[in-house]
Amino acid sequence: MxxxxxxxxxxxxxxxxxxxxxxxxxxxxxxxxxxxxxxxxxxxxxxxxxxxxxxxxxxxxxxxxxxxxxxxxxGETVSYSRRQIFDLIEMISELTEYKIPFSKEVDLKMGDRENQPATESIGICTNPMAVLNLIENSIDQELFSAAQPVLKLCIPHTES
The missing domain is CATH 1.10.260.40 (lambda repressor-like DNA-binding domains)
Structure with a gap:
C-alpha cells in the first residue's frame, strides 16, 4: 500500500x-x-x-x-533528490535576494577554471554526481565570473 x-x-x-x-x-x-x-x-x-x-x-x-x-x-529516491536540489537552489536564491555579501577570497582552483568551456551543449544528466557537478559548476561560474553575482530560482512545477 x-x-x-x-x-x-x-x-x-x-x-x-x-x-x-x-x-x-x-x-x-x-x-x-x-x-x-x-x-x-x-x-x-x-x-x-x-x-x-x-x-x-x-x-x-x-x-x-x-x-x-x-x-x-x-519513487521515494527520485522525489527526495528533487526536493534536495530544489531546497539548495531555493536557499541560494534567498541568500542572493537578501544581498548577503559573498567573499571572492575563496577562488576556483585553476584547473576548474580552465576546464569550464564558455558554452556547453545542453543535455540530460541522469547520474546524481553529474547533476551535483553541473549545479556546482553553474554556481561557481556565476559567483566567480560575474562582477555582480546573481542567482535566481526559476523551476517550473509541472505534473505529468
Missing part, C-alpha cells in the same frame, strides 16, 4: 463523505475516485485539484498529499 493511497483513504474517512458524495461535490468521476482510493491509478493534475477542493484540504494537507503523489509517481 502506497503512502498516497493510505493518506487518501484517511482523508476520505475523516471527511465523513462517501465516494459518491465526494464525486458529486468535486464534479469528478466516481469510478476514477474509487480506483485512486484503491491504489489502482494516480490522479491527473485536474482531478487532484478537484479532489482537494471536494475534501476541503488545508494548504498543509494539500502540500503533504502533493508530496505523497510525487513519491507515488517517481
Amino acid at each position: 502506497t503512502l498516497f493511497r493510505k493518506r487518501i483513504e484517511e482523508l476520505i474517512s475523516e471527511s465523513w463523505e462517501t465516494v459518491a458524495s465526494l464525486a458529486e461535490i468535486g464534479s469528478i468521476n466516481r469510478t476514477t475516485l474509487q480506483r485512486i482510493k484503491s491504489g489502482e491509478r494516480l490522479p491527473t493534475p485536474e482531478f487532484f485539484r478537484n479532489l482537494s477542493r471536494a475534501l476541503r484540504l488545508s494548504p498543509v494537507e494539500q502540500d503533504e498529499l502533493t508530496q505523497l503523489l510525487e513519491i507515488a509517481r517517481v
Whole structure:
C-alpha cells in the first residue's frame, strides 16, 4: 500500500463523505475516485485539484498529499533528490535576494577554471554526481565570473 493511497483513504474517512458524495461535490468521476482510493491509478493534475477542493484540504494537507503523489509517481529516491536540489537552489536564491555579501577570497582552483568551456551543449544528466557537478559548476561560474553575482530560482512545477 502506497503512502498516497493510505493518506487518501484517511482523508476520505475523516471527511465523513462517501465516494459518491465526494464525486458529486468535486464534479469528478466516481469510478476514477474509487480506483485512486484503491491504489489502482494516480490522479491527473485536474482531478487532484478537484479532489482537494471536494475534501476541503488545508494548504498543509494539500502540500503533504502533493508530496505523497510525487513519491507515488517517481519513487521515494527520485522525489527526495528533487526536493534536495530544489531546497539548495531555493536557499541560494534567498541568500542572493537578501544581498548577503559573498567573499571572492575563496577562488576556483585553476584547473576548474580552465576546464569550464564558455558554452556547453545542453543535455540530460541522469547520474546524481553529474547533476551535483553541473549545479556546482553553474554556481561557481556565476559567483566567480560575474562582477555582480546573481542567482535566481526559476523551476517550473509541472505534473505529468
